[in-house]
Each structure stands twice: as structure tokens, then as C-alpha cells.
Amino acid sequence: MAADKRKFWTVGQIDATGVRGPHEKELADVSKAKHHLFVGIDKDKLERIIYEDLGGQIENIGLSEDWAITIEMFPEVNIHMAYSYFGDEFGDEIEAEFKFYFSGEHATWVPGEDSATFIDIVMDFIERQIKGKMPFEKTYSKKTEMMEKVLIQRSEPFKLLKEKDKNKLESFLGAKVWKTSEGWRIKREMFPKILTEIKYIDQKGLDISYSGDNLEKINSYHIEFLGIFAINHILRYITVNNLDKDLPDICYIMFSRHYTKLKNWQHRTR
Numbered sequence: 687m688a689a690d691k692r693k694f695w696t697v698g699q700i701d702a703t704g705v706r707g708p709h710e711k712e713l714a715d716v717s718k719a720k721h722h723l724f725v726g727i728d729k730d731k732l733e734r735i736i737y738e739d740l741g742g743q744i745e746n747i748g749l750s751e752d753w754a755i756t757i758e759m760f761p762e763v764n765i766h767m768a769y770s771y772f773g774d775e776f777g778d779e780i781e782a783e784f785k786f787y788f789s790g791e792h793a794t795w796v797p798g799e800d801s802a803t804f805i806d807i808v809m810d811f812i813e814r815q816i817k818g819k820m821p822f823e824k825t826y827s828k829k830t831e832m833m834e835k836v837l838i839q840r841s842e843p844f845k846l847l848k849e850k851d852k853n854k855l856e857s858f859l860g861a862k863v864w865k866t867s868e869g870w871r872i873k874r875e876m877f878p879k880i881l882t883e884i885k886y887i888d889q890k891g892l893d894i895s896y897s898g899d900n901l902e903k904i905n906s907y908h909i910e911f912l913g914i915f916a917i918n919h920i921l922r923y924i925t926v927n928n929l930d931k932d933l934p935d936i937c938y939i940m941f942s943r944h945y946t947k948l949k950n951w952q953h954r955t956r
Contacts, residue, residue, distance in 0.1 A: 694749065694766065694787040697798040702944040709798035713805060717784040720809045723816055724769055725781050735815045739903065740808065741878045747787065759804055760919050761860045762790035767805065795922055797942040800915050807908045811877075814903075821905030826896045833894070833910050840917050841891035842934050843924045844870065851927070858923045859916065874916055880904055882913040884920070892917070 701707040724732070729744075736742045742757035751768035759765050766787040773781060786805055788794070814821065829837075847855070849865050856863045861874035869886040876882055879900035885893045894913045901909070918940050925937040938951055946952070 692747070692789045694747070694789050695793055696787060697802060700788065700794050700796070700801070700942045700944050701798040702942070702947055707798065709802040712802045713784075713786045716786075716802075716806055716809055718780075720813060721769070721780075721782040721784055723813055725771065727816070731816070735812055739815055739878060739900065740811065741875075749785070749787070751785070755808075757808060758860070759796070759801065759915070760792065761858065762792040763796055763801075763919075764788065764790045764793065765801065765805060765808070767808070792922075794944045794948075795941055796919070797940075800918060803911055804915060807904075807911060810908065811904060820902065821908075823905040823907050824902055825906045826901060826909065828906070829894075830907070830910060833914070836914050836917065837892040837894065839936055840921060841886070843921055843937050844886040844892065845888075846924050846928050846931065846933075847886070851923075854927075855920070855923055859919055861916075872916075872920065876909075876912040876916070877904070880909065880912075882909065882916055884913070884917060 697709045697713055698707060701709055733744055736744055736755055736757075740755075740757055742755055744753050745756055747754045747756070747766050747768060749768055751770050754766050754768040757765045757767075766789065768785045768787060769782060770785070771782040788796075788801060847870060852863050852865055855861070855872070859872065859874060861872050864871040869888045870884075872884040872886075874882055875898070877900065879898040880903070881896065881898045881901075883895050883897065885895075887893070894917075896906075896909050896913070904912075921937055921940045925933060925940065938946070941949075941951075
């Protein structure tokens with residue numbers, strides 16, 4: 687789609703708090719911490735990292751940036767990291783900056799909490815690839831206490847998935863979905879050759895695992911977050927397709943304040 691046809695959102699607009707929220711500050715801090723990595727960077731090297739390791743692209747989105755990195759978080763949820771180089775133009779020792787934007791039909795469904803953390807993970811990934819460093823944390827088969835809690839909290843709505851949902855959920859999530867005799871298997875490539883697989887087993891609940899040739903390029907703490915984001919997005923699908931039912935509270939917590947205001951729902955935070 688042509689850049690001038692896209693609608694871009696900021697995290698402040700998605701958070702819709704009316705004041706400068708914590709995720710705006712979080713992204714400003716990411717820009718301050720990471721912009722120096724890109725001053726004078728070899729563009730061929732950067733393009734290889736973005737295309738091959740993150741499945742994204744470098745483009746111009748028409749917001750006065752020098753260039754922008756665009757990555758699909760989910761179908762119709764696009765992240766744009768717009769870079770501008772100033773040099774010593776302003777005399778404040780800030781050579782460059784990133785500004786972050788979001789586009790796509792479902793971009794405003796995802797709360798700033800998820801999208802800002804996703805950007806932090808992407809920037810950490812890029813930094814390690816630039817420096818040629820591997821992550822320290824690689825305990826992929828061990829679940830943290832946070833993940834154990836997430837799997838318990840988010841399990842109940844999966845009971846609402848029906849066989850007719852298979853194809854629509856595949857398109858919504860950008861994943862491969864199987865209906866099994868025990869429940870569901872949902873596998874998504876979060877970044878090229880980095881996959882998360884979510885399993886829902888009737889009477890047992892949710893489980894998650896990770897695989898892929900590039901898995902060791904991302905630390906285990908960050909792949910857990912990517913898995914959580916995938917679970918959260920599945921709950922968004924379940925919610926919007928079951929509004930006629932009495933849904934668990936966790937379903938409504940998955941959406942941004944912008945979306946809950948649009949739907950006139952009581953906004954609840956995690």
C-alpha cells in the first residue's frame with residue numbers, strides 16, 4: 687500500500703490516556719539508548735538484519751524521516767521505527783532519533799504495553815546482530831513464573847474456539863492452526879526461523895514451546911514475551927468473535943484503551 691494512503695498512529699493515541707503515558711516515555715528511552723548504533727551504519731548490513739533476521743523491510747513512510755524499519759507484529763499490525771539523523775544541528779548532543787508509529791486495520795487493538803515491549807525486543811535483537819553477539823539467556827525449555835501465570839490466566843477463553851474458526855484464526859494471527867482430537871495447535875513464525883507453538887488441550891489448558899533454526903539468536907526471556915503476545919492476539923480474535931457470550935474478564939483486558947473507548951467497554955489493565 688502506498689505510504690500516503692496509510693493511517694499512522696502513535697503509542698500515545700493508542701493508549702488514549704489524554705496525558706503523556708508511560709509507553710511514550712518507554713519508547714523515548716529506547717530511542718535515546720539505541721539511536722547511536724545507527725549513526726553511520728553500513729546500510730547493506732542493516733538491510734540484511736532487517737530482511738533476513740526480522741522479516742521486515744526498510745522503506746520511507748513519508749514522515750520526514752531518513753528511513754524507517756517496518757516489521758509486521760501480526761497481520762494488519764505493523765510497527766514503523768522511523769530514523770532521523772541530525773548531526774550537531776541542535777547542539778544538544780542528540781545526533782539522531784527514532785520515532786515509532788503503528789499502522790494496519792488492527793494496530794489500535796494492541797495495547798501500548800505489548801507494542802512498546804515488542805519494539806524494545808526488536809531493538810535489542812538488532813543491537814546484538816550489529817555487534818555480532820549472541821544472547822546469554824537460552825533456557826528455552828524452561829518456563830518462567832510469569833509464563834506459568836499467563837498460561838493459567840489465559841486458558842479459559844480457548845474453550846470457545848470452534849472448528850469453523852480455523853481458517854479465520856490462521857489469517858488473523860498469520861499462523862498455522864490445527865484442530866486436534868485433544869484441542870488446538872497454533873504455530874507462528876514470530877521472526878524468520880523463530881517459531882512459537884501454542885497448544886490448548888481440553889481439560890488441561892495451555893502450553894507453549896519454541897523452535898527454529900534461528901531460535902538461539904533471541905534470548906529466552908524475549909521469546910517468552912513474543913509467545914505471550916501471540917496468546918494475547920488469539921484472545922482478541924476470540925473476544926471479537928464471541929461478543930454475544932459472557933466472556934471472562936481476561937478477554938477485555940487484551941485491548942488498548944483506544945479500542946475499549948471505541949466499543950464503550952470499561953477499560954481494565956493487567
